Every structure is written in structure tokens, then in C-alpha cells.
Amino acid sequence: MDKQHIFNEIQTxxxxxxxxxxxxxxxxxxxxxxxxxxxxxxxxxVVHLQKMTGKKINPEVFKSVRTVEDVVNAIDQLLKNQ
Incomplete structure (x- = not known):
């Protein structure tokens, strides 16, 4: 899943x-x-992103999220760490 796809999912x-x-x-x-x-x-x-990725999201990661791009990058990193 590339960043554009992640962004589209988050937007939806x-x-x-x-x-x-x-x-x-x-x-x-x-x-x-x-x-x-x-x-x-x-x-x-976060709950919906966990459903989307099938991964548990560490709340600490989301404390620093401020923009939509931050969310995209956090999800991208989560998926790469599989």
C-alpha cells in the first residue's frame, strides 16, 4: 500500500x-x-485506522500527529514494520 493509497483511505x-x-x-x-x-x-x-491496517496502533505515535500527512506517514511506517 503506497502513501497515495493510504491518503485516499484516510480521506474516505x-x-x-x-x-x-x-x-x-x-x-x-x-x-x-x-x-x-x-x-x-x-x-x-485510530480505531478505524486499526481496522483498515489490521495492526495495533501505539497511542504514543499519534500524540505527535498534527496533519493529515503525519497520519499517512505514521500508517506507512506501521505497515512497513510488519
Whole structure:
């Protein structure tokens, strides 16, 4: 799964979960400032990403995530560490 595919999956999840416009979700979009996600939204996102990847996501990894690209990179790294 390449980064573009990961981004597309994350974008789809965010549109469904948070009723966001796909056009508002870009790599440099800030999760908390631009998309107004909160900590509960972040937990929901992690749960869906775990389902998508079939991997357990370490919460420590997601504490430093600020942008959509950070999420893509974290998932990419998780999948490479199989």
C-alpha cells in the first residue's frame, strides 16, 4: 500500500466519520485547527485506522500527529514494520 493509497483511505474514513468535505482534506491540513477534530475524534480515527491496517496502533505515535500527512506517514511506517 503506497502513501497515495493510504491518503485516499484516510480521506474516505474522515469523510464518513466526521462528515467532512473531501476537498478540505489535504496532506497539509491540520487535524485540530483546520478540521476541528477533538480528542474523541482522534480516538475514533485510530480505531478505524486499526481496522483498515489490521495492526495495533501505539497511542504514543499519534500524540505527535498534527496533519493529515503525519497520519499517512505514521500508517506507512506501521505497515512497513510488519
Amino acid at each position: 474514513i474522515m469523510v464518513k466519520l466526521f462528515e467532512l468535505d473531501a476537498d478540505d482534506i489535504k496532506l497539509d491540513t491540520k487535524l485540530y485547527e483546520d478540521l476541528e477534530l477533538d480528542s474523541i475524534d482522534a480516538v475514533d480515527l
